[in-house]
Amino acid sequence: MAEAGGLLRGPEVWAYVLDGHERLRIALAELTEGKERGTSRLPGWTRAHVLSHIEGICRALTRQARYAVKGELIEVYDGGRPARDAGIEAGAVRSAAELTAAVTAALAEAEAVWGSVGDADWDRPVRYRDGDLLGALHCWWRELEVHTADAKLETCSAAWPRELCLHLFDFLAPRVPAGLTLVESDGPVRHTFGAAAAVGPHGSGGAAGSFGDDSAGRAPVVRGRLTDLASWLAGRQPHQRLDGRLPELGPWP
Template identity: 85%
Template structure:
């Protein structure tokens, strides 16, 4: 089931999220003591920072769902971005066992709350981007998958499902220069962006062409550093939307 334009609907996104939860649990099994201090795939962040962030954003977005189901609105983070950043730093000092327990509890809480969302609940309003429950769940999907790869454990962006990659193309379209074309080297996707802030099409374009596996293209668009082939120089991307 999908909405117009092939965008995954709520139950479909939730199924992908549950798959992502399992991949993260498998990755956490590799987090032996001491490895939490090792480097992640993000500059200046250890694995502990990434896992602390996954815990925090997971709880914050689950809270959006819990309150929306009561017809109430609540901020994503109490105290906004400064509180979010402080929470990551405070959480990153924990041991591997403590981080594993915290993230595992976050996944269990998410499954309880999001699992109770019914088919008629997805358009309930939330504070996250002044949107709805479906938008909040899609955010958790992105954060979960991207940062699980960032943790530099048992999984990487090569494990991302095709549906996530195409969703990232749509969500991250404002980052792309107009006319940029992404060409899947081992599949059928040829994706050309329109005006950077207005979305994209899959028609022929007249801008730079970047080629690679679909997962590598999505990872690059998300600001990560995969292996790509391009016609000309790799274009500069705008900020995360």
């Protein structure tokens, strides 16, 4: 299980990623011609933009893994953010069939490369955030799940696994004002951001946040389903209403 402030092991994350790949493939089956021009959950982006981005970030992070296992480093995108943005725009003009084929091919490439990563490889350095291979895989997990939901196809954030939601609580903690407590309305999770470490149902807390009760009882509290709380943290509209005053979020870390 995930702990606040911690990361899942590589094989655990990879199992969740493979599930996400399969759900995305199923979702792509409903991308009939013309549907790619429909709106996504991201302002100013069509479904084609989202799928173009999914393909691009999949290939970019896959090459992080390909080079890392050889002991080499490479930039996430050749040309940096401008090249990334240009690639999304160029890819978004493709048809539904072309986008489906491109994304499917990118997923197959990812499975071939990431599937060959061994237990001793996860701490190999990568250029992504000057981190390691495990961090890069966590990034692909986030990008895959969040943007699959953004595409407004078969899957949505309501299908996110619990472990992804808990990971998003940790990763997105810098967006949240200290002292806010998120409470799962249909489960045991209570997560206070910026609080001292406390032991809760999912492990020990960390500097960014903790699972456990706010003993003072004075922190602002927002309640909702775990997937809806995670959706809000990720800057997406929850599927069901959250109870409590929602503070303004900071930028994506």
